[in-house]
Amino acid sequence: EADIYQTPRYLVIGTGKKITLECSQTMGHDKMYWYQQDPGMELHLIHYSYGVNSTEKGDLSSESTVSRIRTEHFPLTLESARPSHTSQYLCASSGTGIFDTGELFFGEGSRLTVL
Amino acid sequence: GENVEQHPSTLSVQEGDSAVIKCTYSDSASNYFPWYKQELGKGPQLIIDIRSNVGEKKDQRIAVTLNKTAKHFSLHITETQPEDSAVYFCAASRRAAGNKLTFGGGTRVLVKP
Numbered sequence: 001e002a003d004i005y006q007t008p009r010y011l012v013i014g015t016g017k018k019i020t021l022e023c024s025q026t027m028g029h030d031k032m033y034w035y036q037q038d039p040g041m042e043l044h045l046i047h048y049s050y051g052v053n054s055t056e057k058g059d060l061s062s063e064s065t066v067s068r069i070r071t072e073h074f075p076l077t078l079e080s081a082r083p084s085h086t087s088q089y090l091c092a093s094s095g096t097g098i099f100d101t102g103e104l105f106f107g108e109g110s111r112l113t114v115l
Numbered sequence: 116g117e118n119v120e121q122h123p124s125t126l127s128v129q130e131g132d133s134a135v136i137k138c139t140y141s142d143s144a145s146n147y148f149p150w151y152k153q154e155l156g157k158g159p160q161l162i163i164d165i166r167s168n169v170g171e172k173k174d175q176r177i178a179v180t181l182n183k184t185a186k187h188f189s190l191h192i193t194e195t196q197p198e199d200s201a202v203y204f205c206a207a208s209r210r211a212a213g214n215k216l217t218f219g220g221g222t223r224v225l226v227k228p
Contacts, residue, residue, distance in 0.1 A: 031214055041202055041221035043159070048215060059116060059217070090158050094214045102147050102214055106158030 003027055006091050006107035013081055014115050021076045021110045023091030030096040032074040033104065036060060037088040049074060081114040088112070117142040119207050121219025129227055134192040136222045138205035141186070145207040148181060148188045149216070153202045162203075163190070166210075195226045 004025040013019055025032065034047040035058075045058030049068040063085070064078050074093075078085055088111045092104040118141040128134050140148075146167035151159035165172045165179045165188065172179050176195075181188040192199055202223050206216040 033215075035218075041204075041223070043204065043218040043221075045215060045217075058215075092158070100214070102149065102164065102208070102210060103161045104149075104151075104159075104214060104216060106160065108156065108158050 004091060004093055004105050004107045006089075006110050008110060009108065010111050010113075012113045012115065015080075015082055017081050017114075019078050019081055019112070021089055021091075021112070023074045023076070023107060024072050025074075025093045025105070026072060027093060027095070027105070028071065029093035029105075030071065031094045031100075032068065033092045033094075034058070034064075034066060034074070034076050035090040035092065035106075036062065037090055037109070039087075043090070047076065081112075083114045086112060086114050117145060117207055117217040119205060119217050119219040121205050121222060123222060124220060125223045125225070127225045127227060128195050130195060130197060132195055134190075134195055134199070134224055134226075136190045136203055136205065136224075137187060138189070138207075138219045139185075139187040140207040140217075142207065142209070143183075143186065144209050147208050147210045148179070149206050150177075150179060150190050151204045151206065151218075153204065153221075155201075159204055192224075195224075197226050197228055200224055200226045 007022045030051045035043045044060035046062040047066040091107045149164035153159040178191045205219040
């Protein structure tokens with residue numbers, strides 16, 4: 001069973017607030033990802049990291065930012081939330097080297113609502 | 116970049132019947148094709164995958180087929196059960212691209228008892 005955790009699971013905030021979505025994994029995976037899932041179900045890659053101090057933007061442009069200071073931790077931050085940021089955010093990780101099967105392990109998601 | 120199309124977007128089947136979901140991809144360099152199942156309130160979970168050097172793979176009631184020439188792959192679920200009700204996603208990637216998956220739009224499967 002995957003050990004990847006996201007907090008908070010649900011967050012309702014007002015426009016203009018700064019928020020950070022936390023993601024931690026205990027599997028020692030080097031690769032981590034953030035996907036945004038819209039109400040229509042589609043999953044879009046917004047950020048990824050291949051290791052400490054490595055972050056890249058994904059295929060879908062996002063106003064959020066990420067950091068990777070520790071292997072196990074990959075937080076996502078929105079400096080000033082807007083209603084258009086309302087969505088579900090899914091964090092994932094995958095193994096490295098001989099443990100890299102290609103499988104992504106997902107957290108349970110953080111559902112953000114901006115009023 | 117890669118583009119993955121998935122059909123149908125919703126699928127309703129009677130318990131015991133088979134379900135088939137189809138995907139097409141655009142990048143001929145893609146060589147890894149996983150399928151994920153997402154249950155309500157949870158993150159997607161890998162259920163089966165296939166690599167480009169294989170045409171078919173089976174695991175109990177689920178099977179995946181790949182046609183590299185036509186650039187399409189399909190998921191087959193036989194003898195469906197109510198617990199198969201979920202959203203299913205196909206995806207594609209180049210394994211050398213760091214497991215950056217491009218997902219299809221998803222299929223919501225409902226198995227009616």
